[in-house]
Amino acid sequence: MSDHQSEPNQDVSEALQAVVAKAYAAVAEPQSFVPLLNDLIEADAQMGGIGEAADMHFANAEAIFDKVYPLDEADYSSMLTHLETSLECDLAIDSKLRVITVNERVFETGVEAESFAPEWLFDPARIKVEQARLRKAAVGDDRIFLRLFTDPEDEAGRWFSAYRVPYSGVHIIALQAVRLRWDEKSAEAFQRAFALTETEVALTKHLVRGGSTREFAELRGRSVGTVRNQLKALQRKLAINSKEQLLLLYAGFIHSLDPPHEGDMEFEHECNFLYADPQGRLIAWEEHGDPKGKPVLFFHALEGPLFTPQVSEAARAAGLRIIAPWRPFYGETTGEKQGPQSPLLFADRLTDFLDHLGVDKCVALGTQAGTPFLAAFAQKHPERLHRAIAAGPFLPIVDSDDYRFLTTRQRTHFKISRVAPAFARVYMRAMLASMGTGEFYKFVEDYYDSCSRESATVQRPEVVRNFRKAANYVLPRGKMGPGDTMLNWSAQWGGLLEGLGDRLTLLLGDEDANTPTEFARLSAKRFGLSEPVIIEDAGSFLIEDQPEAVFEAVRSAFA
Template structure:
């Protein structure tokens, strides 16, 4: 039971705040974690399920986490005459009426005169088009780039159209590397580009607005810039110059390819890495990273002569009904066996990472004739009791607690996370998720890896977020029956910093089922398959000398 009515009221308000703005999910997480640990989420008298269900419905109806959600609203054009007087109402200037001049504060203090002259020149036909910067966000004073061009069909009239910018995959890593930006500086740049709310960023970080503003000032000084407008212009120009390839994950790295197979009546995408003649490895992928591999990981597998076969797990990138829980894992194992038959592969080594663990064990259990052995690089462990659950890191523990105690809250949580990813706020989410796992936090903070993870999650969740909710529901139950009576060798590798499976949980799980656990690997966590690929390759190839 909640001790104070105000505590319940604050929580309910926070729930609906997430429905309004998924970015506020991180402000709700501490309260959820506290209440989950206290058992309140399991208390029917608290009646929280209703509010989570309502908030989930509102968020779904908003389209923020839907497959077709867009990141930018329709352009808010501003139409001026040659005197810089507003000609028609504009949603971008709610306090300015037609016939009024644009307020002085709309123009940037450091270049307002120059931008006024540019607009007049375009109006008079002396210049075809140009880019200027305007401030339209009230006290945040976030400058927005606008394209200036003559309004079709109206003489001596110009249209100012906002240019949406975002921290995209291709230019982000290059920009961060070329200008030596820290993780905090990248977060501030993304905030300036996409939301423009330094106040909300400060709230999510649990720090003061003054601190974030000082960080912005230091960033501007580091880049020898005088304003946010110049920062946006710098990134905008850099992005256009360095936008060298289309959006999406690289598909031509070291013989990588993709196929689609009809398995058990379901169209399943499969990623392939390495030469077709390589020794086959069936990869049961995690959600973080999905069926994709960073380039350096692919290179390590290829150098070892391996052929990675990575079928997309249930509900990843598709909407077909594929069941739930243990039956879902077993049915996917059956489809994997069918895939190998189509490919003409007689036997494979199974490789699993975190959330792929249950699926790999289901394959080994039900299709031992096709499986030489199983290597689990960063395991997920069956959670039988609340005491087991309490041993997980907060990032992993909270969604599982919600799945066990209040599924409606779990669905809202996942929907909000996906909405944050689609809005480009994945960096903030990953920073918080891995806050108590230094090795994973440092790995995910690398610009190239961060963009790799974001791209993978966008592709996995492109048709919805059921892949995440089904994984949470599976791992929130005791699924240890999938680990019973496995006839092939199973080896578990875990990083010292793995908060999904600590040493006690891994050792206990292995002892119950006759699996082998190797000595914990330093400087690694739940991203072990990427962090120490060489160690994983050694196990896939043969025994590792301990």
């Protein structure tokens, strides 16, 4: 070794050396990276800035994670956002019908953990039969299908699938609300099973997708009376008495074709839409809402563009077609360059993509870490936009005084991304490893420490399901997508907001922990944007918390 070269740790403070040692040791337990954040901040303060003193070691640790925890071999189906959310269902009960967990978005009142399931849950005429079926399900392998009422005033009820799952050494019953969807393969089996005509199938499909008999009549050029007679004939054929029973029969049929396997809750995801531009670059995308609705280009958060059923239904009800491309390096979407140039490069690719879809102009909607990509598209291609809307956005930290608006833990995360990007990368890699080891919840709890609204949202079963699906789709293809998100989230990207003026609307939840109202107003003034619109009873997951309000704002932007 020449005289001017030094041993790797020679110029590193003792505090930083301790962080480096712990970073290597953390390979055995990825979750142990969480407390290292504070250690690194202390080392940075002692040294007056750590610079690149330990970058080589952090890069080495990241490479070791790649070898020890290969992303393409991990199973993300058991990923948890909270230790107590291992039961991902809408209602879990034991064989004595005592409630273990409950999704309060489905059962808003009257169903409480550690209490017995109330009698009003069941059809009064079938209560003993249905309770007996549930008890039997706790010891059998078959999925059953039954109707439950979601509150004492509910007259229609909802259908649920019930199946046995292991819990604390015993088997209990998990119940999942049936979300109606039209699946062509299952529909063919439905048609064969009941000998339906093409018209009867078309009518069923229209009703399953939320349409009315009047709309079907208009589409077919028939009178409403004719369509109602067709529906009555279909009901007689199926031995049912109403449109609602037709929908429930269809739901029960498709669920009977797809029985669950213990430990397999359908957390795989396959993207059905893929566009290749003339240069061979790929954009994978999702579609939500109304396929014939007004076009909305969606820029997703870190976790991807999958919508929960409630959000997708709100988009459909608002008459919106949500076109949601996976961002660069996510899944099958190819990328060109990570970092600050990524949003601008992707913006230029989206014009051909919209042309491919036959979309001349749209409203652009972004959320959280998707905001830099939203702003880049609004900057580069204003001619393709009616308006850009940032719902629950991340906004750039311009100077040190801006940190006062953030919570303590988020301030720590943000600072480290800037002062020690090499450590931030290995921290991200440890977090990705934890998704496959069952310890991811420790990273989530750390980031959302003292953020009760956000913590509650990421624990919702339907949100956790989408996290798992996105992880199973994205991570086996590599870590560059989340890495690109981190690089752009922590950069000073305020230049992308300058000059947008009233072409960009900021929508904020009144309890947003990432972008508090005061910081949003300061940012709007700083960049010459319109006054932010504040939505009550919502946090930083604004689209999840208040989808109807968000999509009403989007719908109004087309006027």
